[in-house]
Amino acid sequence: MSWNNAHGAAMIAAAQAHEALGAEVDDYIDVFGALRWAGVEVMGQKMGGLLGLYVDGSQGGVPGCLVNTGLEEVSMRHTAAHELGHHRMGHGTSIDHQEQSSVRWGEGWPQHEREAEAFASWFLMPRPAARNALARCGLLRPESPLDVYRMARWLGTPYATTVRHLVRVKMIDRSTETVWLKHSPGSIKAELADGLPIRPQAHVHVLTPAAHDAVLHVTSGDCLLLALPAGRYDRLPPGVTRTPPGQMSLLDSAAPEQAGAAWVSEELATEGTMTADAGGRELFRVILRRTPDREGSDHF
Numbered sequence: 001m002s003w004n005n006a007h008g009a010a011m012i013a014a015a016q017a018h019e020a021l022g023a024e025v026d027d028y029i030d031v032f033g034a035l036r037w038a039g040v041e042v043m044g045q046k047m048g049g050l051l052g053l054y055v056d057g058s059q060g061g062v063p064g065c066l067v068n069t070g071l072e073e074v075s076m077r078h079t080a081a082h083e084l085g086h087h088r089m090g091h092g093t094s095i096d097h098q099e100q101s102s103v104r105w106g107e108g109w110p111q112h113e114r115e116a117e118a119f120a121s122w123f124l125m126p127r128p129a130a131r132n133a134l135a136r137c138g139l140l141r142p143e144s145p146l147d148v149y150r151m152a153r154w155l156g157t158p159y160a161t162t163v164r165h166l167v168r169v170k171m172i173d174r175s176t177e178t179v180w181l182k183h184s185p186g187s188i189k190a191e192l193a194d195g196l197p198i199r200p201q202a203h204v205h206v207l208t209p210a211a212h213d214a215v216l217h218v219t220s221g222d223c224l225l226l227a228l229p230a231g232r233y234d235r236l237p238p239g240v241t242r243t244p245p246g247q248m249s250l251l252d253s254a255a256p257e258q259a260g261a262a263w264v265s266e267e268l269a270t271e272g273t274m275t276a277d278a279g280g281r282e283l284f285r286v287i288l289r290r291t292p293d294r295e296g297s298d299h300f
Contacts, residue, residue, distance in 0.1 A: 003106065003114060003118070006111070006114035006115045006117075006118045007118040007122070007168060009089070009115055009118075010085065010089070010115050010116075010118035010119040010121075010122050011118070011122045013085070013088050013089050013115075013119055013122075014085075014088075014119050014122035014123040014126065015122075015126070016088070017034065017038075017084070017088050017123060018123070018126065020037075020038075021033075021034050021037055025126040025128045025129055026126075026128035026129055026131070026132045027129060027132060027215075028129070028154065028155065028156050028215070028217055029081075029123060029124050029126075029129065029156075031077050031080045031081045031084060031123065031124065032077075032080055034084055034123075035065065035080060035083070035084050035087075038063075038084065038087060038088070039062060039063065040062075040063045040064060040065055040083070040084065040087050041062055041063070041064035041065075041297075042064070042065055042066075042067065042080070042297075043064065043065075043066045043067070043296070043297055044066075044067045044068075044069040044076070044294035044295050044296060045066065045068075045069055045295065045296075046068065046069055046070040047066065047068040047070065048068075048070070049097060049098050050066075050068055050095065050096065050097055050098070051067075051068055051071070051075075051079045051082075051096040051097065051098055052065060052066055052067045052068055052079040052080070052082065052083050052096050053065065053066045053083070053093070053094065053095045053096060054083040054086040054087060054091070054093060054094045054096075055093050056086075056087075056091070056092050056093050058092070058093075063087055065080070065083035065084075065086075065087075067079050067080050067083070067294065069294045069295050072201040072219075073156070073201075073219050073291050073294075074152070074156055074157055074158050074203075075158055076294055077124065077156050077157070078120050078124065078157060078158055078161055079096065079120075081119065081120035081123045081124050082096060082116045082117060082119070082120040083096075083116070084119070084120075084123065085115060085116035085117070085118075085119030085120055085123070086112065086116045088119065089112070089115050089116065089119060091112040091115070091116065092112075094112065094113070094116070096113070120161075121157075121161060121164070121165040121168070122165075122168075124155060124156065124157050125155055125157060125162065125165050125169070127169050129155060130151070130155070130165070130166070130169050130171065132154070133151040133152075133154035133155050134147075134151055134171070135210055136154050136208070136210050136211045136214055137150045137151055137154070137206070137208060137210065137211075138208035138209065138210040138211075138227075139151075141171060142166060142171055142172060144180075145159075145163075145180045145183040145188055146188055146191065146192060148162050148163050148166065148180060149162075149185065149188045149189070149192070149204075150192075150205075150206050153203055153204075153205050153206075153216075154214075154216070156217055158185075159183075159185040159188065160181055160185075163177055163180050163181055164177060164181075186200075189203065189204050192204045192206060192225065193223060193225075196223060196244065196261055197244045197245065197246070198221075198223055199221040199245060201219075201221065202219065202220075202221030202222050202223065202245075203218075203219070203222050203223070204222070204223045204225060205218065205222060205223065205224050205225065206225050206227050207224060207225065207226055207227060207228070207276075207284075207286060208227045208228070209228055209278065209284065211286055212284050212285060212286070213285055213286070213287075214286055214287070215286075215287045215289055216286050216287065216288055216289065217289050217290075217291055218264045218268070218288050218289070218290055218291070219264065219290065219291050220264055220265060220266045220268070220290075221245055221263065221264065221265075222263070222264045223244075223261060223262070223263055223264075224240070224261065224262045224263070224264070224274070224288075225260055225261055226260035226261075226276055227260075228260075228276060228278045228284055229278070230278075231260065231276050231277060231278050231284065232260065232276060232277050233260075233262060233274070233275075233276050233277075234275045234276050234277045234283065235273075235274065235275045236262055236274055237268065237269070237272025237273060237274060237288065238267060238268070238269065238272065239264065239265050239266070239267035239268025239269060239272065239290075240262050240263070240264055240265065240268055240272065240274060240288065241262065241263055241265055242261065242262050242263075243263065244261075244263055245263055245265070262274070264288070264290070268288065268290045269290070270289070270290055270292075271287060271288065271289050271290070272287075272288050273285060273286070273287050273288070274286050274287075274288055
């Protein structure tokens with residue numbers, strides 16, 4: 001089966017899954033909630049070289065999947081969506097290994113793996129959600145790898161997967177995809193952070209005026225950068241600090257280069273509201289929703 005055929009089948013299956021779930025397809029998709037709704041038991045644990053696995057329940061039990069919690073949150077979400085794809089598309093038990101560095105992405109993959117991978121992209125990034133993520137970045141179209149990375153933060157998806165999917169939703173062309181895939185998320189984060197400390201599995205979220213009143217999903221260590229003209233943080237919820245992780249705050253005010261930066265800590269509750277002064281204009285507000293711990297059985 002070609003990738004085009006896999007995407008055609010997966011796009012239909014993802015749309016059916018959205019409809020069955022009653023998901024808002026213009027926003028961040030709760031893939032773990034979708035697995036629970038579908039009756040798939042989920043377990044999270046560290047698994048070394050495995051991304052995840054799906055057990056189809058054909059031996060008399062219930063279907064289930066295992067997700068590697070050694071991955072960062074967006075990779076776990078993609079893996080969970082991949083396993084949901086196996087379930088929704090009627091595949092049998094499947095074990096998904098991390099790619100070997102010497103193997104090109106997707107080369108030689110069997111039909112069921114291509115379908116599940118395509119399903120994951122269409123499930124997490126339906127066209128309305130991709131357009132909404134672009135709008136929250138204050139953009140009309142992605143013009144650089146930095147734009148794609150910023151979009152991916154609203155979608156909760158890995159950078160490379162997002163780049164590939166933007167071809168499918170006709171936001172970029174193949175030649176642009178080839179060039180942008182050469183950029184690493186680490187280098188993009190470093191460019192956006194401009195010298196501010198960022199942990200390896202943490203992310204940088206750039207907040208533009210277009211993000212007002214939006215819900216942003218974050219994890220511990222993430223950095224929040226204000227991109228508001230003359231904007232400064234007005235109120236940070238408990239668990240969000242203007243002090244970088246691992247550093248001690250000696251002064252109540254942040255250094256000049258950190259005036260528009262804040263970091264998410266382990267103390268952030270399930271949800272909190274952050275506000276900022278947008279230079280005398282109407283107050284800017286974003287709701288921060290922390291992703292839960294994925295270790296253990298399906299109670300998250």
